[in-house]
Amino acid sequence: MRVSVIGASAPTDAAVADAREVGRLLAERGHTVVCGGLGGVMEAACRGASETGGRTIGILPGEDRRAANEYVDTAVATGIGHARNALVVLNGDAVIAVDGAGGTLSEVGFSSVYDRPIAGLDAPDAPHVEAVETPAEAVDYVETRVE
Numbered sequence: 001m002r003v004s005v006i007g008a009s010a011p012t013d014a015a016v017a018d019a020r021e022v023g024r025l026l027a028e029r030g031h032t033v034v035c036g037g038l039g040g041v042m043e044a045a046c047r048g049a050s051e052t053g054g055r056t057i058g059i060l061p062g063e064d065r066r067a068a069n070e071y072v073d074t075a076v077a078t079g080i081g082h083a084r085n086a087l088v089v090l091n092g093d094a095v096i097a098v099d100g101a102g103g104t105l106s107e108v109g110f111s112s113v114y115d116r117p118i119a120g121l122d123a124p125d126a127p128h129v130e131a132v133e134t135p136a137e138a139v140d141y142v143e144t145r146v147e
Contacts, residue, residue, distance in 0.1 A: 001146055002057070003139075004034045004092030004116070006085075006107040007041030007123065008099035015099035018121050019044035021135035022096055027054020029139065034059065034092045036084065037068040037075055041098045046071035059087045086110045094142035097123035117145030 003026050008015055023033050023045035033049040035042040037058020046056040050071040058072035061081045068075035078084040085103060089095060089110040095118040097104055104124060111118040112128045119138040120129040132138045 001030075001093045001143070002032045002034050002091060003142055004088050004095045004107070004111075005041065005045035006035065006088065006095060006097050006100065006104050007045075008101060008104065009038065009040040009042075011040045011044070011099045015041060015122060016044045018135050019098045020048035022098060022121070022138055023048025023050075023054070023056075024052045025135055025139045027052035029143070031139075032057060034088060035072075036061070036088050036103075037072050039069060041100070043069040043071060045098070057091065059084050059091065082106065086114075089116055090114055092116060093146045094118070096121065096138045096142060097129065098138075100124055117142055 019041040027049040032055040034057045037060045057074045058068040059076045061084045063079040065075040065077045085107045095111045097120045108126045119141040
């Protein structure tokens with residue numbers, strides 16, 4: 001399964017640790033991490049997955065694939081800015097949100113539009129987001145919601 005990991009571009013240290021653990025757990029369980037490909041939560045999730053031998057896909061807002069963080073295996077340049085948030089969600093079977101603000105909220109909205117289950121770990125409170133307490137609970141939640 002592919003899981004889109006979304007969240008803050010300037011996260012707290014706790015959010016970085018949570019996102020890295022989410023990436024690690026996803027990779028251990030054989031899932032691919034999809035994200036926006038840049039820093040913050042995106043980089044932390046990719047790092048956790050990469051360090052565990054998992055696969056990562058970064059869907060970038062700009063035109064240069066080299067802008068991806070060093071832990072992205074497959075970088076997809078879009079040149080469409082924040083509109084790429086729809087593609088981040090659309091290319092996952094489920095979504096895990098860690099921390100976040102406006103950009104994360106747009107992805108949460110797209111998660112609802114595209115009927116993706118979404119777990120929120122210290123994420124903005126929004127409809128359709130299942131609040132969880134730990135990275136393991138986030139991964140467990142999305143695994144049980146995807147057919």
